[in-house]
Amino acid sequence: MSKNLTTRTVVIVVVILICIFGVIGFPKSKADLIDNLRSNIRLGLDLKGGSHMVMEVQVEDAAKGDAQQTLEQLQREATKQNLAWASADVNEPQSVNDVDKVTLTIRGVPADKSSAFRDLVTATCPTYALTALNTTDYSLKLKPSDLEDLKRETVQRAIDTISNRINDLGVAESSVQQYGQSGSVYQILIQLPGVDDTAHARQIIGTTAVLSIVGVDKTHDTFFTSREDALAKLGGIIPLGETLAKMKPRPGQQGDEWYLVGKTPVITGKDIRSARPGQDDVRKWQTSFTLSQDGGKRFGRYTGDHVNDKLAVILDNSIVSVATINERIEDSGRIMGLSSEEEAVDLGRYLRSGSLPARVTPLFENSVGPSLGADSIHQGILSGVAGLLAVVTVMLLYYKRSGVNAVLALALNTVILLAAISYFHAALTLPGIAGVILTIGMAVDSNVLIFERIREELRTGKGVLAAVDTGFNKAWWTIVDTHVTTVVSCAFLFLFGEGPVRGFAVTLTIGLIANVFTAVFVSRVIFDYELSRQRRLETLSI
Amino acid sequence: MELFKNTNYDFLGKKWPFIIASLVLTVAGFTSIALKGGLKYGIDFKEGTLMQVKFAYPPPDDKIRAAMLNAVKSEVSVQDLHGSGAENMVEIGTEAKGAAESQLDTNRREMEGVLAATFGQPGSGKLDLNGASRDTLQQRLRDPLARAGVPMSDQQLKDLAGNILDVRDKQHSGLITDFNQLSSVSGINAGIMNTLRQECYLAPYHVQGTHMVGPKVGAELRVKAVKATLYALAGMLAYIAFRFEWIYGLGAVIACFHDTLITIGLFSLFNKEISMTVIAALLTLVGYSMNDTIVIFDRIRENLKFSRREPLEVVMNRAVNQTLSRTIMTSGLTFLTVIALFIWGGPVLHGFSFALVCGIIVGTYSSVFVASPIVLFWHNYTDKPRKSSPAVTGGSAPRGSMPPAESVRKSPTRAAK
Numbered sequence: 001m002s003k004n005l006t007t008r009t010v011v012i013v014v015v016i017l018i019c020i021f022g023v024i025g026f027p028k029s030k031a032d033l034i035d036n037l038r039s040n041i042r043l044g045l046d047l048k049g050g051s052h053m054v055m056e057v058q059v060e061d062a063a064k065g066d067a068q069q070t071l072e073q074l075q076r077e078a079t080k081q082n083l084a085w086a087s088a089d090v091n092e093p094q095s096v097n098d099v100d101k102v103t104l105t106i107r108g109v110p111a112d113k114s115s116a117f118r119d120l121v122t123a124t125c126p127t128y129a130l131t132a133l134n135t136t137d138y139s140l141k142l143k144p145s146d147l148e149d150l151k152r153e154t155v156q157r158a159i160d161t162i163s164n165r166i167n168d169l170g171v172a173e174s175s176v177q178q179y180g181q182s183g184s185v186y187q188i189l190i191q192l193p194g195v196d197d198t199a200h201a202r203q204i205i206g207t208t209a210v211l212s213i214v215g216v217d218k219t220h221d222t223f224f225t226s227r228e229d230a231l232a233k234l235g236g237i238i239p240l241g242e243t244l245a246k247m248k249p250r251p252g253q254q255g256d257e258w259y260l261v262g263k264t265p266v267i268t269g270k271d272i273r274s275a276r277p278g279q280d281d282v283r284k285w286q287t288s289f290t291l292s293q294d295g296g297k298r299f300g301r302y303t304g305d306h307v308n309d310k311l312a313v314i315l316d317n318s319i320v321s322v323a324t325i326n327e328r329i330e331d332s333g334r335i336m337g338l339s340s341e342e343e344a345v346d347l348g349r350y351l352r353s354g355s356l357p358a359r360v361t362p363l364f365e366n367s368v369g370p371s372l373g374a375d376s377i378h379q380g381i382l383s384g385v386a387g388l389l390a391v392v393t394v395m396l397l398y399y400k401r402s403g404v405n406a407v408l409a410l411a412l413n414t415v416i417l418l419a420a421i422s423y424f425h426a427a428l429t430l431p432g433i434a435g436v437i438l439t440i441g442m443a444v445d446s447n448v449l450i451f452e453r454i455r456e457e458l459r460t461g462k463g464v465l466a467a468v469d470t471g472f473n474k475a476w477w478t479i480v481d482t483h484v485t486t487v488v489s490c491a492f493l494f495l496f497g498e499g500p501v502r503g504f505a506v507t508l509t510i511g512l513i514a515n516v517f518t519a520v521f522v523s524r525v526i527f528d529y530e531l532s533r534q535r536r537l538e539t540l541s542i
Numbered sequence: 543m544e545l546f547k548n549t550n551y552d553f554l555g556k557k558w559p560f561i562i563a564s565l566v567l568t569v570a571g572f573t574s575i576a577l578k579g580g581l582k583y584g585i586d587f588k589e590g591t592l593m594q595v596k597f598a599y600p601p602p603d604d605k606i607r608a609a610m611l612n613a614v615k616s617e618v619s620v621q622d623l624h625g626s627g628a629e630n631m632v633e634i635g636t637e638a639k640g641a642a643e644s645q646l647d648t649n650r651r652e653m654e655g656v657l658a659a660t661f662g663q664p665g666s667g668k669l670d671l672n673g674a675s676r677d678t679l680q681q682r683l684r685d686p687l688a689r690a691g692v693p694m695s696d697q698q699l700k701d702l703a704g705n706i707l708d709v710r711d712k713q714h715s716g717l718i719t720d721f722n723q724l725s726s727v728s729g730i731n732a733g734i735m736n737t738l739r740q741e742c743y744l745a746p747y748h749v750q751g752t753h754m755v756g757p758k759v760g761a762e763l764r765v766k767a768v769k770a771t772l773y774a775l776a777g778m779l780a781y782i783a784f785r786f787e788w789i790y791g792l793g794a795v796i797a798c799f800h801d802t803l804i805t806i807g808l809f810s811l812f813n814k815e816i817s818m819t820v821i822a823a824l825l826t827l828v829g830y831s832m833n834d835t836i837v838i839f840d841r842i843r844e845n846l847k848f849s850r851r852e853p854l855e856v857v858m859n860r861a862v863n864q865t866l867s868r869t870i871m872t873s874g875l876t877f878l879t880v881i882a883l884f885i886w887g888g889p890v891l892h893g894f895s896f897a898l899v900c901g902i903i904v905g906t907y908s909s910v911f912v913a914s915p916i917v918l919f920w921h922n923y924t925d926k927p928r929k930s931s932p933a934v935t936g937g938s939a940p941r942g943s944m945p946p947a948e949s950v951r952k953s954p955t956r957a958a959k
Contacts, residue, residue, distance in 0.1 A: 012950050026792065046890070049711075054759055056643075109660075133571030196707065197675030199654075341681045361643050364759035365752065366585075370707075371716025372594065372750040372890075379888030386886055387879035394875060420691035432889055437883055438826060438898075441876035445833065448875070452868040478840045481785060485836065488777040494826050498586075500761075501822045508826070 003227045005532060007524045015517075016412065019419035040422040044429030047377055049370030050193040051201060054179055054363045057186045061091035061358035061503075062154040063102040063142065070125045070140070071104055077124050083116060085109045086136075096186055099151065104140040105127070111135050155186055162190065165351035171195050187363065198367040200342075208316055208359055209350035212265030215302070216310035216322060217242060223257035223322075229432050230258050248318040250339050259319060260304040261312050266302045271295025274353035277344035285344040287350055296331035301529045304328040315350070347355070380433035387437050389443055399451055402542040405526045406447040409518040413443050416514040421507065429503030439511030442486070446519035449475045451542055458542070468527050476520065484514045553862045553910050554918060560911035564800060570808010578810060584817030584893060585753050587767070589760040590616075591650045592753040594623070595657065598746040600718050601632045609660045610634070614652045616645070628889035631750070643756035650754060662745045671742040672710070672717055673749065679703040681720035686741050692733040703731050706738075716748040754823050767821045773800065774825050778832055786839055793916035794835040795906040798828045801901060809898045812869075820893040827901030829877065834869060834909040836864050841865050854921050873906040900937075 023040055027033035045052055067090040078084065086108025103129050108152035109117050117138070121130050127146040131139050142150065154494040155178060163176045171192045175345040179189035195201050217239070224230035230244055238244065241264065292301055313321045313335050321337045339342045353382055391410070396403040417436060421428055454471030463471065487509070575581060587590055595601070603620045610618035613701065616636040623631040634657075636649045662670055669682045680703040687694055705727045710718050713726075721739055724730060755763070773796055783791035801823055809816055841861035849857055880902060884895035 056758075137878040197677060200675065200677070203951075289881060341937065342678070362647055362754060363643055363756040365754040367753070368751040369711070369716055369749065371596075371748065373712075374712045375715055376888055376890055379891070381887055383882045383886035383891075387882035389876040391875050394878065398871065431585040431822055431894065434883060434887070434891055434894060437879050438876075441872075441879040442830070442833075443873045445872040448868050449837070452865075452871070455867075456864070474844075478837055481585045481781075481836045482833035485778050485781060485832040486826070488781060488824045488833075489774045489829035492770045492774040492777065493822055496773075497818060497822065501818050504819070504822045 001402075005525065005528055007530070008521070012412075012522055012525060015280075016415065019177070019415045022419035022422045023415070033091055034450065035046065041418065042421075042425055042427045043373070043377075044427035044432065044500060044503050045193055045366070046190065046368050047371045047428065047433075048194050049196065049368050050191070050497060051195050051198045051365065051367040053190045053202070053205070053365045053367075054361050055188045055190065055205065055360040056096060057155050057158045057357075058096060058359040058361060059154045060096055060099040060102060060184050061150045062150060063099050063147070064090055064093060065358075066142070066150060067102055067104045067140075070128060073124055073507075074106075074120065077120055081116065081120065083109075083113055083120060102141070105133075105137065107137045109136050109138065110237055111302060143539065151186070154357045155188070158360060159173065159188055161353050161356050162188065162205050162360070162541060165349055166190070166192065166201075168349050168353065169195075169201065169204060171201075188360070194370070196370060202365075203360070204346065206351060206360055206362065207350065207356075209353075209355040210316055211269035211351065211355065211454035212314050213267040214262045214312055215267050215306060216312050217260040217262075219308055220260050221310045223247065223259055225255055225258070227258060230260065234260070245312065245314060245319050247322070248315075248320055257319075259316070259322065261311055261319075265314075266311070267291065267295055267299055269351065269355050269420040271298070272351050275348040277341070277348045280334075280336065284336070285338045285341050285352070286334045287338065287344045287347045288332065288334045290332045291330075293331075299333070300328055300330040315347070317484065320347070330365070351535050363435060374429045377433075380430055380437075384433060384437045384440075388440055391440055395447070399542055401530075402451055402527075403456075405523055406444065406451070409447060409523045410443055413439065413511065413514050413518040416518070417507065417511045420510045421516065424506075424510075426506045426510075427499075427503055428507070429500040431500045431504035432507040435504045436511065439508060439515065442512065443515040443519060445482070446475075446479050446515055447523060449478055450523065454542055464530065468531065472520065472524055479516065480518065487512055547600060547699060549866055550759075551862045551863060551866075552794065552859055554914060557915045560907060561915065564804065564908070564912060567804050568800070568807060571804060572812060574807060574810040578813075580811060581806065581810060582815050584820065585766075585816030586755065586818040587764050587816065588635075588637060588759060589755050589757050590635055590637040591653065592633060593650070593653060593749055594751045595632050595634060596715060596717050596748050596750055597630045597632065598717055600630055601747075603632065604659070606632070606634060606657075609656050610653060613656045613659075614649055616649050618653065631889065643758070646754050646756060649837060650752060653748070657747060657749070658745075663743050666914050668743045669741055670745045671706075671738070672745045672747065673744070674707070676700070676707055678704045679706065682741055683737060686737045687734065690737050692731070692737070698729075702727075702734070705729060716750060717746075718744055719746075720744070724844050724958075731925045763818070767818065768867075770821065771802065771828075773823060775959050776826070782832075782836070782839075782951050786843065789917055790839050790918045793831060793913040794839070796916055797833050797835055797913035798905075798913055801831045801905045801908050802828060804904050805897055805900050809897070812896075814893055814896055817893055819891065820897050823894045823897035823901070827881075827898055827905055830902065831905030831908060834873075835908055835913045837865055838862055838909050838914060854918055858918060862910050862914070873902060876958050877902050 005375060007189050013511065023037065024033055025040065027036055071088055071090060075088075085106050088104070090107045093099060113354075114135070115133075118130065118200065121128065121138075121140065125140070127142050127143055128140040131141070133139055141147075150456040159176050159178065166174045166176060171194065173193050174195075175189075175191045176188050178185070179187040190205060192201055193200075223242075224233060231238075238260070241262060242260055243263050244258050245261050247253075247259065249256075271292050271294065271386065273290045273292050275287055275288050280286050306328060307325050310322055310324050312319045313323075321335050323336055335347065338347065388410075392407050395406045399406065415438065417439060420426075421432075426432075450471050453475045454467050457467035457470045458464070490505040490509045490512075494502050494509075496503060552840055594650045597782065601620075601622070603622065606620050608619065610620070614636065618634060618636050619819055621635075623633055634653060636653070651953060658673075662673075669678065671679070674682070680699050681929070683703070684694075684699060687699070708725060709727050710716060714723060718724065720742070724735070724738070748771060778798070779791045779795045781791075782794050793810070805824060805827065806816070809820070814820075838861055841864055843858050843859055845861050845864075877899070880898040883891060884899055887895050
């Protein structure tokens with residue numbers, strides 16, 4: 001028996017060592033200890049602070065944009081063939097669910113040109129299906145498989161762009177992924193652990209960042225104070241190919257500033273290869289950018305032809321900067337007059353990551369500051385310690401020396417639980433800490449089951465050895481049953497729950513599995529050890 | 543010390559008072575839910591925007607409400623948070639049934655703006671240290687520090703900002719009331735302190751968390767919660783039906799269902815909120831109540847093997863009495879840990895621990911006074927002509943009961959070595 005006992009004791013000691021190593025490594029000092037603890041036990045979003053967002057990609061924007069581009073293409077090709085129609089438009093989708101209803105309608109195609117028209121459509125936009133509404137009107141919609149492709153690509157590009165921007169923010173362990181909920185595959189889940197400025201993060205993620213650099217009207221190149229003021233000064237008509245745009249409000253600005261700018265951009269975000277924030281000689285913030293070859297040539301031609309005219313940089317329909325062209329610029333430029341370092345840095349981020357293919361709107365957000373997390377940890381530890389002390393006291397009073405047995409098993413259980421959390425890189429959340437505390441209560445249950453059984457067997461007059469044996473054996477199946485049912489419960493919690501609740505399900509499950517080991521195997525070994533040391537097996541302190 | 547030695551209470555004989563009490567509680571719960579127009583949803587399920595704000599003094603709820611009324615379109619509610627660790631904390635929120643997500647986003651921005659305007663110093667041009675992030679603090683301090691003759695490299699500045707915010711968040715719950723509280727920041731000196739006082743001010747509040755649940759996600763989360771509960775119950779029913787007779791499984795599940803309903807009713811009666819962590823607590827307590835029931839059923843099954851001629855009620859009573867000691871001990875100990883959570887666990891776990899406190903009490907008595915009587919009623923009903931306990935005979939023998947009994951015979955030899 002002693003050989004068996006030794007093997008089992010060795011197994012337990014090895015397990016203890018592996019677990020302790022998993023939790024605190026080989027610390028050489030107290031600071032080391034805390035560091036190791038912190039890096040081994042990963043804290044969930046609710047304890048560390050951070051943000052958890054679900055966003056919806058408005059794919060209908062992309063569908064509408066595609067339809068509009070197709071319309072422009074058709075119009076260009078049609079002009080070449082001397083084909084014309086009365087009117088054309090793209091309908092306005094109201095929500096994501098309308099993405100399948102985006103339709104391009106062309107009215108008034110001369111009846112004798114209908115076959116030429118059909119050929120034109122097939123040649124120019126093969127991904128669209130043409131339906132005749134009557135002899136002169138037609139509607140075009142994306143073919144189903146092409147629409148699916150468009151939706152998928154839009155969501156993927158949105159994910160990629162947002163990922164780039166977030167990585168640029170430098171949030172460690174951040175993640176952006178598709179979030180398929182019932183009914184919608186257009187949702188993205190963004191997790192930013194430890195981010196402390198959620199407002200800024202929201203802005204970075206949500207800004208579509210469509211950039212265009214346009215020319216400012218030569219004759220009216222100073223700003224107007226309002227739309228009405230502009231119309232008055234222009235004689236009520238906005239020149240063809242131009243539009244009014246408003247300057248983004250800056251601190252210290254008196255009133256609004258509106259400019260008359262060209263509609264067609266000289267440079268768009270797609271032409272920009274890279275961007276960097278910096279300061280100019282008078283320490284004002286600016287963002288420098290470099291252009292692609294193609295864009296560079298176009299920019300060179302434009303700036304060469306328009307020296308001394310002004311350019312406006314527009315980001316998402318607001319003018320960010322207006323500057324005069326001093327000389328021909330080929331491949332790079334600077335956006336100047338930005339109001340702060342943050343604006344310059346963010347603009348650089350948008351230019352580098354590119355614009356989002358569609359708007360993203362927030363559907364759900366859970367943001368916790370690090371202060372709430374720190375408070376929660378204090379509270380969790382406090383209640384854990386209190387609960388543990390209460391349980392230990394009662395066990396010792398009620399079961400005497402065997403109580404010590406239970407307390408040791410309990411201690412080992414907690415250590416194994418922490419080690420498992422560390423090895424599996426599971427995140428410890430506040431409900432997870434509650435799970436640890438609950439495991440203490442439930443682990444004790446197994447011991448109570450066994451001890452009560454042993455007491456009963458002793459009362460029937462069985463000898464100590466037999467009583468211990470029977471106690472363990474009879475309690476075994478009950479322990480299995482009770483643990484399996486709670487684990488089943490946790491499995492469903494894991495499937496249907498989010499972050500913090502999943503942490504709870506994981507910690508409770510690990511705790512229960514560890515408990516089967518400690519309450520049965522380890523407790524048994526301790527009992528056997530104690531019994532093997534007694535010379536006469538008459539009594540058992542229980 | 544040993545309580546409950548050889549007790550012989552007639553539990554099943556006295557089942558009626560408890561069954562009636564259960565019915566009363568259940569009805570009371572439902573009435574409360576009906577009268578209050580449904581359950582009170584917490585953060586995860588309530589559609590709307592929510593902010594948790596900590597103030598440096600007892601928060602002036604009325605003042606906040608009045609300020610919000612003018613600026614925010616949707617109705618704003620202001621509520622104090624309870625529980626240890628929630629001193630001077632309020633929850634400010636808009637509830638928006640059916641509002642579009644964009645409206646919720648606007649609401650949140652408006653609420654933040656109102657707080658800044660009412661309690662902050664927006665006109666001073668200074669940075670609010672209690673609301674600053676690492677980046678904004680860094681950017682704000684760079685030039686002034688250089689001008690004050692305390693030049694720092696980018697990395698040093700980054701570390702300094704990080705240290706300041708660490709002290710703010712970990713030692714003062716995110717709210718600094720006096721600049722002197724920062725004297726413990728490593729790397730700080732008089733020059734830096736002066737610059738801080740110059741460039742920053744200390745607003746009397748700190749936003750600890752913001753939550754926004756749009757209607758789409760809110761609905762999905764609610765559905766998931768219900769599914770989780772129902773599937774878990776079904777899973778357990780399947781497992782118990784496999785280990786015992788099906789009627790035992792049904793009895794256990796009805797008992798658990800009863801526990802869940804009463805706990806939810808109590809939530810409504812005491813005006814507590816139901817969040818996802820509360821659902822976690824409910825599922826835990828379902829598992830826990832199942833445990834209790836299984837222990838008793840296990841005993842009943844074991845006793846039935848040896849007492850074929852005694853009425854089922856007698857056998858059940860004996861089983862309950864035999865397991866009484868264990869039941870009280872376990873419930874008591876688990877209750878102790880849960881009470882510790884309730885008292886010291888803080889506001890976030892408040893709903894969770896409340897659910898468990900109620901649930902453990904209800905779950906313990908339901909195993910004896912709900913689950914067992916159901917099995918008893920069924921067997922009495924189906925076996926009226928016979929007086930003896932039917933569960934052991936013929937094909938209705940509890941499945942899975944044989945192996946453990948057999949294995950008991952084998953192991954004694956191992957221990958005797």
